[in-house]
Amino acid sequence: MSLASGVQVQDECITAFNEFRLSHGKTKFIIYKISDDKKSVVVDEVGHDQDYEAFRSKLEAAKNANGSPMPRFAVYDVEYDLGSGEGKRSKIIFISWVPSETPTLWSMIYASTREPLKSALNVSTSLHADDKSDIEWKHVLNEASGGKAGK
């Protein structure tokens, strides 16, 4: 067991993720957050908006009561075209969003909870973002497709 915060992943996180996987693209993303009492990971929002920008602006808008930017975890269903007639693929990517202005306390808690959540959801493709440029569509597409799309 690697060093971890011990923050619990609530069952609702996994249930929501399983429904998401079976929704065949109707659900586009889930945003998770760590509860204010720092005890568990909970579902912040399940999104159906097909526009990536809607998802991105939700991540960027995450703030705490004092107005400091707050981190989030998310899973996003990335669809991409391999081009030259090879057809479309889709892949779920796990994103940790820890903007660099996050207070150290929350950076620490999110960073030390990332691995337990990622393995509980069992997603192999992941991306860490601390700068707005890291969550641009192009970058996410490139990571999800293993460099095959989004160049």
Next chain:
Amino acid sequence: MNPSNPPQAGEYGGDEVSAIVLDPGYSTTRAGFAGEDAPKSLIPTYYGKYNADGQEKLIYGDDIFVTPRPGLSIHNPIGKDGIVEDWDMAEKVWEYSFTSRLTGAKASNPLHNGLNDISNEELPTDMEVESDEKPLADSPLLMTEAGWNPVKAREKTIEIAMEKWGTPAFYLARNGVLAAFAAGKASALVVDIGASNISITPVHDGMILKRGVQHSPLGGDYISSQIRALFKKNSPQPITITPHYLISSKTAVEAGQPPQAKYKTFPADKAPDATYRALLEERTLSEFKECVVQVWPGPNKLSATGPTGVSNEEMARSSPGRPFEFPDGYNQLFGADRFRVVESLFDAKAAIPDPDSIFPAPTQAQTLPELIKASLGGVDVDIRPHLLNNVVVTGASSLLYGFTDRLNHELMQLFPGPRVRISAPGNTAERRFGSWIGGSILASLGTFHQMWISKKEYDEHGANIVEKRCK
């Protein structure tokens, strides 16, 4: 507030435990309560030894600097590679770091502390006395360690914590992982510039990749030795550092003029050991590093020639010098030299030779760019770009002016393909105490209780449990 209602969890701290976080370094030892922003106790890891009334005495903490006692010698329980050499003394220094400011001293035996003396020599024979109160009996303890700390040392550490200090719960965290986490990253390449070592620790998904851990002795103490080498060759005159305790008075002199000071002398039998003087000289050197020394910001080495055909040395010479005054009043302006004393962290050939130095001339393999290359060479090729995109800089010596700029240039030259991004906290305390702060946050979390190794588990499984639980 209605007194008939019990306090809410938030009001009395709920299940948050008053754990102690101990971050032992080569130069300083940091200790404090979990949940606080900075370590309350910051002491030198050095300790002093002298003889008085025919008995050997030991002194710890800031007291070692104060009085030049006859024969006082200074020692460090930690070896140059950052691993404990003298366990008995490491235990004592660490114990001092928390008992002096945090938990209070061990309760002394009530039979002998003078409070219960009975005048007529009647001994309280039928009284059972708990004579061995342990200093951490009430506090869980989180300690940090270097990524290359060997198994034996880790086991010895938990043994001291459990058996000598009586802690009810213990955890040993790698300081590279803590520094990465404090920067919000579960995966990062941690560049730690400490006093005795510089180290590169690749962290992936919250675990250190052991094969990629690299370290070399070109840390703050090595830079001090380079500054000493520079002072020996200094013009207009070589500079001797005379610590304050050897100066009784001084008068101001013009820059570059010989000092006008009256010195104190100690007869041979009253003088402290040479190690005491060296320790105090180190304080002046620290100040010199903070005020004068600057890392050539790049691009390219200091010895290279810039794109306009002007050599970097010349550029360095033309930048304004920085003045520095020594304790004896000697002062001068330091120009290009202030770049030269740190250049060998990047370019071994630039080292200022000094046959008397305790540090052998560095090899290129010990420099930062080569360490980073070797470190990345030891990890899976797929994660290298990811690590380069998440370089975390920590350690007090990384605060040298211009350090991160130069590191950035060196990395971009070494790895032109992937995007290199360095994150280094601008806040001085976070850079100096990065791993302590990380440990402080983790140990303060109520949910962290499941990570602790309890005394019961230690009793059942022995010291080796630290290998299984603290990876």
